[in-house]
Structures are given as structure tokens and as C-alpha cells.
Amino acid sequence: MDTASRQTGELSYRDATAADAEALVALIESAYRGESSRAGWTTEADILEGQRTDPQAVLEVIQSPGNRLLAVEQDGELVACCHIEHRGEAAYFGMFAVLPALQGAGLGRRVIAAAERIACETWGVCKMQMTVITAREDLIAWYERRGYRRTGKLLPFPYGDERFGIPQRDDLKFELLVKPLV
Numbered sequence: 001m002d003t004a005s006r007q008t009g010e011l012s013y014r015d016a017t018a019a020d021a022e023a024l025v026a027l028i029e030s031a032y033r034g035e036s037s038r039a040g041w042t043t044e045a046d047i048l049e050g051q052r053t054d055p056q057a058v059l060e061v062i063q064s065p066g067n068r069l070l071a072v073e074q075d076g077e078l079v080a081c082c083h084i085e086h087r088g089e090a091a092y093f094g095m096f097a098v099l100p101a102l103q104g105a106g107l108g109r110r111v112i113a114a115a116e117r118i119a120c121e122t123w124g125v126c127k128m129q130m131t132v133i134t135a136r137e138d139l140i141a142w143y144e145r146r147g148y149r150r151t152g153k154l155l156p157f158p159y160g161d162e163r164f165g166i167p168q169r170d171d172l173k174f175e176l177l178v179k180p181l182v
Contacts, residue, residue, distance in 0.1 A: 041103055
């Protein structure tokens with residue numbers, strides 16, 4: 001099937017299971033790290049080397065109460081994923097990945113909208129939160145076009161913890177972004 005028809009096909013959303021862990025790691029890594037990530041626009045390959053996640057981290061999300069790791073499929077193929085976590089009045093959005101070859105055609109927009117809807121329906125939350133590396137201005141701008149706002153609240157990058165990658169610069173930090181959902 002060609003990419004154009006895959007981009008417009010029906011998406012199905014389901015909670016990931018332990019059996020999905022390896023495929024989810026491969027998807028997430030392909031979207032953010034290494035040469036394969038350069039096929040899409042979400043690559044972090046110039047600012048971080050090493051891994052973005054690993055099977056243990058994915059399993060922890062899948063198995064933790066108050067968390068949902070959504071596996072997004074199109075025609076039976078895993079094409080995207082995202083993590084939503086219940087945090088009181090808010091839900092946290094993360095571990096978001098779309099296959100690089102499918103980026104830029106609206107799939108990510110559809111997935112984030114579905115995650116917001118699912119968080120509202122599941123937990124009755126009134127806002128979605130996320131953290132984004134401040135050096136990723138293009139990604140922050142994309143989220144702003146989806147209704148997220150910068151808060152100015154900065155969080156340190158976990159330097160020295162290679163579970164999050166190997167930084168290629170010394171000025172990395174996260175900013176909290178928030179979107180009202182009601």
C-alpha cells in the first residue's frame with residue numbers, strides 16, 4: 001500500500017500490552033534517534049544520541065495504574081503511539097511517536113486529538129500537560145498550533161542518566177506546556 005493511502009486510512013487505538021513492548025521501542029526510536037529518524041521532522045538526532053526509551057521503561061508505563069500507552073494501528077500496522085497519565089485534574093502526554101515516513105500528513109494531529117478525548121473520557125481531566133525540550137522550537141510551535149501554551153516552567157534535563165539519551169549539548173532543559181481541554 002502506498003504512503004498516501006496509508007495516511008488517510010482508519011486508525012484504531014488500543015491499550016498496549018507487554019507483547020507490544022519491542023515494537024513500541026522500535027517505533028519510538030525510529031521517530032527520534034539515529035539515521036532513520038531523519039526521514040521525519042521529529043528527530044532529536046542532532047541533540048541527543050543513544051536511546052530514547054527501552055523495553056523496561058515501556059513495560060513500566062503499560063503496567064502502571066493511572067497510565068495508558070496507546071498503540072495506534074492502521075491496517076493492522078503499528079504507526080504511532082502515545083502515553084497518557086492521570087495526574088489529578090490533568091493528564092500528562094508523552095512517549096509520542098509517529099512512523100517517520102508518515103510524519104507531516106496529519107496523522108500526529110489525529111493521534112493527539114484522540115489522546116485528549118480519551119483522557120477526558122477516561123479521567124474527566126480539564127487539561128493536558130507535557131514537557132518538551134526547549135531546543136525543539138519546531139516541535140513546540142507544532143504543539144502551540146494544537147492549542148498548547150508555554151508556561152515558562154523549566155525542568156532540568158537528566159544529564160548523566162543514559163536511559164534518556166546522551167546529550168550532545170549542555171543547555172538542554174524541558175518546558176511544561178499545557179492545554180485546557182474543556
